[in-house]
Amino acid sequence: MLFADLLVLYNINSAELVDMGVFTRPAFEMLNKFYKVIVGASSAREGTIGTKLEFIDDAGTHVKRIIAQSENVAYYYIVTHPKRVAFYTYAMFNHLNITAKERSEITVAALLHDIEKTSWNNLLLYEKSYTDFTEEDKRRIYDHPTNSAALIRELTKDKKGKLPGASEEIFKIIEQHHENIDGTGYPHKLRNGQIALGAKIIRVADSYDAMTADRQYRKQPNMTPEEAIADLYANVSRYDPQMIKALEAVPVADRVGIAHIA
Numbered sequence: 001m002l003f004a005d006l007l008v009l010y011n012i013n014s015a016e017l018v019d020m021g022v023f024t025r026p027a028f029e030m031l032n033k034f035y036k037v038i039v040g041a042s043s044a045r046e047g048t049i050g051t052k053l054e055f056i057d058d059a060g061t062h063v064k065r066i067i068a069q070s071e072n073v074a075y076y077y078i079v080t081h082p083k084r085v086a087f088y089t090y091a092m093f094n095h096l097n098i099t100a101k102e103r104s105e106i107t108v109a110a111l112l113h114d115i116e117k118t119s120w121n122n123l124l125l126y127e128k129s130y131t132d133f134t135e136e137d138k139r140r141i142y143d144h145p146t147n148s149a150a151l152i153r154e155l156t157k158d159k160k161g162k163l164p165g166a167s168e169e170i171f172k173i174i175e176q177h178h179e180n181i182d183g184t185g186y187p188h189k190l191r192n193g194q195i196a197l198g199a200k201i202i203r204v205a206d207s208y209d210a211m212t213a214d215r216q217y218r219k220q221p222n223m224t225p226e227e228a229i230a231d232l233y234a235n236v237s238r239y240d241p242q243m244i245k246a247l248e249a250v251p252v253a254d255r256v257g258i259a260h261i262a
């Protein structure tokens with residue numbers, strides 16, 4: 001599967017994204033290469049991401065299997081959730097002072113931020129309440145930003161080193177996407193000034209999606225866009241308020257959750 005194919009799944013015109021400066025050409029090529037090695041198609045049933053994904057390098061020597069017990073988990077974390085988070089972050093760029101390079105890096109990170117969750121084989125984790133989590137469950141959650149970054153780092157290496165477009169900034173954003181500005185996030189309990197701009201943007205878009213779309217997935221009613229924005233403000237100690245404002249400035253029609261971009 002080429003990244004371009006994934007964008008088709010997302011109803012995104014990839015050439016347009018490069019033209020519009022959402023991706024730099026090297027970043028786009030890197031994503032293309034990355035998705036080429038996701039052989040989701042090999043085990044996919046018609047039109048869906050399957051339960052077994054294989055990551056294979058160009059030489060075909062390294063094979064890493066990622067097994068998701070539930071195809072819903074893989075589908076959610078590869079296709080639907082990152083797609084919406086990338087859309088929301090992209091829409092937020094219009095209300096933030098941000099360079100073309102940053103746009104590209106942040107959009108790549110938004111599309112890949114939870115990739116390691118596809119390896120979680122315990123669907124129960126998604127149905128449990130937090131109070132029922134075991135130590136092992138908690139460790140998985142706390143480690144997923146670091147493990148997602150490590151996985152992308154590993155998969156974007158070629159014989160000469162990193163693929164063009166696979167920047168340290170992208171790895172950093174992915175690793176920091178659950179950090180809170182008040183130091184209560186994970187995995188490193190970073191504070192405001194220590195957190196990458198892209199991680200702050202994704203933190204807000206990610207939470208917003210969890211409230212407006214993820215709840216249905218967890219068999220809870222979704223919040224409305226207004227309720228979700230109110231919830232972000234109610235927890236403003238965690239989030240950079242500038243990022244909440246940027247999301248709030250996005251027209252509601254462009255951020256209506258799962259019905260909009262499933």
Ligand SMILES: [Fe+2]
Nearest residue numbers: 113114177178
């Ligand atoms: Fe995450």
